[in-house]
Amino acid sequence: MNAEIVEKLRGHGIQPSAQRVAVAEYILATDEHPSAERVLARVKRRFPMVSRATVYNTLNLFVEKGLVQQLVLTGGRVVFDPWVEDHHHFIDEATGKIHDIPWDAIEVKRVDRLKGFDVRKFHVVLKGRRRG
Amino acid sequence: MNAEIVEKLRGHGIQPSAQRVAVAEYILATDEHPSAERVLARVKRRFPMVSRATVYNTLNLFVEKGLVQQLVLTGGRVVFDPWVEDHHHFIDEATGKIHDIPWDAIEVKRVDRLKGFDVRKFHVVLKGRRRG
DNA sequence: TATTACTTTAGACTTAGTCTAAAACTTAAT
DNA sequence: ATTAAGTTTTAGACTAAGTCTAAAGTAATA
Ligand SMILES: [Mn+2]
Ligand SMILES: [Mn+2]
Ligand SMILES: [Zn+2]
Ligand SMILES: [Zn+2]
Numbered sequence: 552m553n554a555e556i557v558e559k560l561r562g563h564g565i566q567p568s569a570q571r572v573a574v575a576e577y578i579l580a581t582d583e584h585p586s587a588e589r590v591l592a593r594v595k596r597r598f599p600m601v602s603r604a605t606v607y608n609t610l611n612l613f614v615e616k617g618l619v620q621q622l623v624l625t626g627g628r629v630v631f632d633p634w635v636e637d638h639h640h641f642i643d644e645a646t647g648k649i650h651d652i653p654w655d656a657i658e659v660k661r662v663d664r665l666k667g668f669d670v671r672k673f674h675v676v677l678k679g680r681r682r683g
Numbered sequence: 684m685n686a687e688i689v690e691k692l693r694g695h696g697i698q699p700s701a702q703r704v705a706v707a708e709y710i711l712a713t714d715e716h717p718s719a720e721r722v723l724a725r726v727k728r729r730f731p732m733v734s735r736a737t738v739y740n741t742l743n744l745f746v747e748k749g750l751v752q753q754l755v756l757t758g759g760r761v762v763f764d765p766w767v768e769d770h771h772h773f774i775d776e777a778t779g780k781i782h783d784i785p786w787d788a789i790e791v792k793r794v795d796r797l798k799g800f801d802v803r804k805f806h807v808v809l810k811g812r813r814r815g
Numbered sequence: 816t817a818t819t820a821c822t823t824t825a826g827a828c829t830t831a832g833t834c835t836a837a838a839a840c841t842t843a844a845t
Numbered sequence: 846a847t848t849a850a851g852t853t854t855t856a857g858a859c860t861a862a863g864t865c866t867a868a869a870g871t872a873a874t875a
Contacts, residue, residue: 826866
């Protein structure tokens with residue numbers, strides 16, 4: 552069982568069961584912003600007996616413990632993102648793919664000056680086509 | 684049947700049936716960013732026989748014709764917004780309420796300079812608490 | 816009127832996600 | 846080692862959002 556992953560889970564207060572390590576091995580390494588159903592399919596490849604409930608429970612636990620974040624960008628499904636620090640997202644309207652945009656690539660001003668709103672966090676959601 | 688609404692529907696190439704006018708009367712006037720289920724409940728008050736399929740069909744038609752826009756901001760449900768011009772959204776984490784933020788209240792820079800991305804549109808999603 | 820096109824309807828179906836209660840597995844205590 | 850207690854996993858029931866279908870109802874056309 553991947554020792555580095557085991558340590559990372561323990562470091563976030565998560566008991567490293569075999570199933571949780573399997574989920575973590577995939578979700579912490581990917582950049583594809585997968586849905587829970589996609590994580591389930593991936594984990595099943597190597598761990599055919601894993602249940603849907605375990606994958607959902609595990610992902611929700613990871614979110615609660617700050618190991619990944621949950622994003623709601625497009626209809627119907629929540630996706631998960633191992634990049635938990637602030638960044639923006641670009642959605643390719645042709646493919647549906649979600650791309651990460653570094654925080655400093657975009658400048659957002661006057662958010663603190665909104666009257667009547669206590670902004671705790673924000674991010675920019677961009678849509679268009681990947682070029683090149 | 685509300686003549687102003689009828690004209691607005693015709694102006695967007697939509698046949699103004701009684702059900703469509705009922706949906707439009709609610710959705711074009713509200714600022715609460717309702718879900719389809721909420722629209723269904725509201726329309727049923729005055730039009731008890733309306734079906735779920737009709738409300739969904741009608742909302743999808745309105746989106747297609749540019750009368751309202753669809754937003755995906757929080758888990759599980761799409762919401763509809765009669766303000767179709769560019770603006771941002773603030774989500775009150777305590778209540779779940781979605782608030783409109785005028786486009787000019789926030790300044791977003793360098794979006795056109797993103798290498799490899801053809802940005803067609805974007806908006807800022809803010810989260811926190813309503814103050815006051 | 817007859818024909819055609821469009822719209823609505825009930826309910827079946829699908830998909831994402833939650834919940835439950837039992838089984839399996841860990842850990843700690845005798 | 847044995848037991849007990851706590852934790853995790855599991856299958857499958859359940860819920861909620863949304864789509865699809867095929868028939869019935871309306872409206873426009875000839
Ligand atoms: Mn962390
Ligand atoms: Mn319009
Ligand atoms: Zn990301
Ligand atoms: Zn809005």
